Amino acid sequence: MGLVLAKLWRLLWSGKDHKIIIVGLDNAGKTTILYNWVTGDVVDTKPTIGSNVEEVTYHNLRLVMWDIGGQESLRNSWSSYYTHTNVMVVVIDSTDAARLPLIKQLMYDMLAHEDLAKASLLVLANKQDMPNARSAAEISSDLGLLTLKTRKWQIHGCSAIKESFLSTIQGQLFFQVEIV
Numbered sequence: 592m593g594l595v596l597a598k599l600w601r602l603l604w605s606g607k608d609h610k611i612i613i614v615g616l617d618n619a620g621k622t623t624i625l626y627n628w629v630t631g632d633v634v635d636t637k638p639t640i641g642s643n644v645e646e647v648t649y650h651n652l653r654l655v656m657w658d659i660g661g662q663e664s665l666r667n668s669w670s671s672y673y674t675h676t677n678v679m680v681v682v683i684d685s686t687d688a689a690r691l692p693l694i695k696q697l698m699y700d701m702l703a704h705e706d707l708a709k710a711s712l713l714v715l716a717n718k719q720d721m722p723n724a725r726s727a728a729e730i731s732s733d734l735g736l737l738t739l740k741t742r743k744w745q746i747h748g749c750s751a752i753k754e755s756f757l758s759t760i761q762g763q764l765f766f767q768v769e770i771v
Contacts, residue, residue, distance in 0.1 A: 608646075608653045610675050614701065615682035616694050617661040620717040620751035624682060625658040633752050640665070642672065666697065673706035678713055683734075685716045685724035685748070691733045698734065702742065711743035720750040 613621045622636040622643060629645045639660035647654045657672050659665070681698050684690070698714075701707055714736065716727040727748035731737070736744060 608655050609677045611654055611656040611678045611680060612669075612672050612676050613656060613658045613680045613682060614669060614697075615661050616684065616687070616690055616697075617663075619661060619682040619684040619687075620715075621658050621661065621682045623751035624680075624715065624717070624749070625656055627751060628656070669701065670704060670706070673701070673704055676707055676710045679707060679710045680713045680715060682715045682717050683730055685718045685726075685730060686721045688725060688733075691725075691730070695734050702739075712739070712745075714744065714746040716746060716748045717751050719748040720753055724748075 613625055615621050622639050623633065625643060625645060626632075626634045626636065629647055639658060642660060643658040645656050645658075647656060659669055659672055679701065681694070681701075683694060702712070714727075714730070714734065716725070716730045718724050719727075725733070727746050731746045734746075736746060
């Protein structure tokens with residue numbers, strides 16, 4: 592317990608930037624989640640061409656958050672954002688079961704990249720407010736997350752348009768950074 596508290600204390604007072612990349616397929620809700628975290632409000636967004644970057648400070652913990660566009664034409668550029676990443680957030684559209692195999696393959700390709708070897712993984716099963724959404728447990732199974740034995744990971748259901756869902760998830764993001 593003392594070791595964990597000591598590490599937490601060091602991180603909170605280190606003044607170090609922690610890099611977060613937010614990835615996922617187009618229309619998964621990445622940008623809505625980013626700006627909900629930054630502003631505390633649900634904002635209207637447009638498809639991201641390239642990336643959005645925002646900084647969030649929590650106590651003395653600075654998070655530099657990169658929201659990377661998910662359109663097929665942009666996915667080849669994702670690896671240019673990997674360097675020095677502490678946490679990789681993968682946003683999944685829980686209502687889009689047909690594209691789960693695609694995001695699974697992309698996610699495992701990212702996890703195999705040497706620049707992400709030490710990054711923890713936070714999977715957000717978004718759009719849980721929709722009636723046909725797959726649960727976080729179902730998505731965890733679909734993605735084979737239990738096979739990740741050497742990677743720190745978590746999965747949470749959320750709704751990018753419901754602040755109550757995201758406030759809990761934001762706490763999990765800070766926790767992921769603290770354990771890196």
